[in-house]
Amino acid sequence: VIDAPAPNGPGACAEGVEPVQCPDGPNGPSGKYTCGDPMEYCSKPCTPGYSGDEIPATELRMSQPFGQSASPAGRIVFDPQGNLYFADTGNHLIRMIDTDGIVHRVAGQPPVDGVPQSGYAGDGGPAVDAQLNFPVDLAFGDDGTLYFTDVRNHCVRAIDPAGNISTAVGICGEHGYEGDYGPPQEALLNLVFGIEWADGRLIVSDTGNNVIRSVLLP
Template sequence: MKRIILICLTRLLIAQEDAMTLELGFPSGIVIDKKDNVIFSDRRLNKLFRLDQKSGSITVLSGTGDRSFSGDNGSAKNAALSIPEIIYMDQNGDLYICDRGNYRVRIIDAKSGMIRTVAGTGKFGYSGDGGPALAADLSNPFGVTLDEKGNIWIADTENHVIRKVDRQTGIITTEVGSGESGFSGDGGPAKQAQLQRPHVLSFDKSGDLWIGDSFNNRIRKVNIKTGIINSMFGNGEKASSPDGSDARKSALGFFGTLLFDQDGNLVFSEIIDARVRKIDLKTGLLSTLAGNGKSGFSGDAGPANKAQLGMPYGIAFDRNYNLYIADAQNGRIRRVDARTGIISTIAGNGQGD
């Protein structure tokens, strides 16, 4: 009996060590599933990983490691990806991937483990509105999310638009952006507004769409019922304002992820300014959840807002409100404890690829 326990314990320790010794390349997107497993993409390794927090073991969900395209309608484990960026998990556990280098959005079915393309031809371009999403050209899609009806919304970044794939018909349409790079349109129809490389997007509880309009350094909202767009936060300056600032008048950094916490506050990562920040939607005030604004690596086992991050891309919350960060340049996945505010590394040795 003692021998069995010892063997099991030894295996567990080895698995936990694997998570901490794994060399990650550039982790970008991140989600947490219903079992609190951490699923993340690595755009340099061209893979998706799953970290079992109970055992500490890491497995490859998708990606051969080759930066190419293959594997549709087969096992996701045998598929090739190219610069996978933001990922999104729906209520069924299906995983949506912005396969940016393949100019596609793909989905991994939770039950079968099969992968398929839901949007994009694999060609860089802008075409296909009003037709099947599989016949549409995309240009470096970076962000993806779903609305309450299950329609797929894509940040078609280099086309400067947000596009929607109808869940029932598979038809793609441009819903936000004229396709011309720039800044305009507040107070008017979202389809006529100018965006500049929008990277990330998220829906709030009211069903309205929020967009990280990255190169305009603004967070904008589209009222889905009226189709009207407005800038909500950010003054357009390429900087990052201090805590306590009114986010409506503040400089905001380049966005890596945009989402809402359990209290309905807006949380986003600033890639260049190396912080994860929160905007209280009741007061409009800005605060920092993680990162001291100086790019680098430090701070494990200490307060998250005093730690250094390196180009934080993906962020996610688990059901206990712990915060997870794809600390991309540091090649690590880090976690901020919701109760204590302490940050720690849970995967990656920081050595890179």
């Protein structure tokens, strides 16, 4: 996307487009670069925030754990229709940018008066009404289910194609280590950061327990 801001330093723009450094500020070099028009983008904030949803992606603000850069454990994923999904970690949301460039909230409750809403609630109902606590990594299953790590709830949760949320692995809100060779929803995890879908299984990075676990879902 030519008009999108670049990362916090020279990075990939559209083919043939070089990033341009923003003008220095009153305190010295800005450290900001853009792939688009400096007059339009250099004045935009690069601080955590929440700009709402159902807006163009170029107006998006989010809250990642390291400012606006992504956590190394997280990723962006695409569904078969080409929509882009990502974890807005500091806002405790899962969000999506559709192929028309519009941002949608997929899971989690939006900030209230600027305060992110974290917690655990909502299983069995619409994902947009649920509460999450530091979501980081995402992966799609073969049936279109979106799995994500709910890190501070110590569990992996799932959003089905109809938009309803459930717990896939772990007991949300409890942490520890147990449950090998048992039902996934009776296992205990500890700060699960990363997941991958491979050959019909979830591969889970049980980070706080220093182990990788393989989960065969029902």
